[in-house]
Ligand SMILES: Nc1ncnc2c1ncn2[C@@H]1O[C@H](COP(=O)(O)OP(=O)(O)OP(=O)(O)O)[C@@H](O)[C@H]1O
């Protein structure tokens with residue numbers, strides 16, 4: 001047995017934050033440099049923003065189609081956020097994890113809690129804070145993809161969303177994108193090396209010890 005036989009269980013890397021703190025920006029950059037990482041594409045009843053692509057950004061579904069997914073158990077977690085429904089399709093995640101691939105999620109605290117209840121050992125959760133409330137608001141307006149009313153609603157709910165920061169394994173402040181991406185990469189690298197995620201490690205060590213006797 002050589003070190004290549006030490007296979008690894010895939011992990012679930014969750015990013016949560018108040019709307020506009022930078023989860024999408026950070027996750028896209030990570031995907032560019034982490035070939036073993038896939039993005040979970042959520043289903044939502046929210047209408048698409050300009051430039052969003054079906055199947056890449058979301059699966060945009062009707063309220064009744066979403067309800068059917070819930071009743072069939074096709075969602076790993078689901079929640080109502082900003083008056084729209086969002087959920088994680090289960091099959092794609094389970095397939096990736098079973099192949100030893102890591103999956104990244106951009107989901108809120110409700111979904112993170114549901115995943116923690118179902119599979120705590122596979123979950124690595126990161127809460128992304130903005131550098132300030134003023135900067136959060138500036139980012140939401142500068143993104144220019146939501147109406148004034150939607151931005152106001154998201155700002156009004158930011159404090160409630162941030163109240164969940166202490167439920168997360170890691171917390172970063174997204175001031176500079178490069179630094180944030182480097183920090184999440186460091187978290188991922190360390191979590192991948194966790195002893196309990198390395199299937200076959202015990203056998204590998206036993207063989208090393210046996211051959212050294
Ligand atoms: N570190 C940063 N410095 C300056 N601007 C940033 C930074 N990170 C993200 N942004 C910008 O802030 C805006 C919001 O970022 P993004 O869409 O990634 O947030 P989000 O957390 O995914 O939001 P939502 O929860 O609404 O999907 C974007 O225009 C993005 O380019």
Ligand SMILES: Nc1nc2c(ncn2[C@@H]2O[C@H](COP(=O)(O)O)[C@@H](O)[C@H]2O)c(=O)[nH]1
Nearest residue numbers: 042078079081086087088106107108110111
């Ligand atoms: N619990 C879940 N939350 C989700 C999911 N997909 C996205 N989200 C969260 O919703 C808000 C708003 O997203 P936006 O794209 O409309 O800006 C944000 O906090 C996302 O993290 C999901 O599948 N489950």
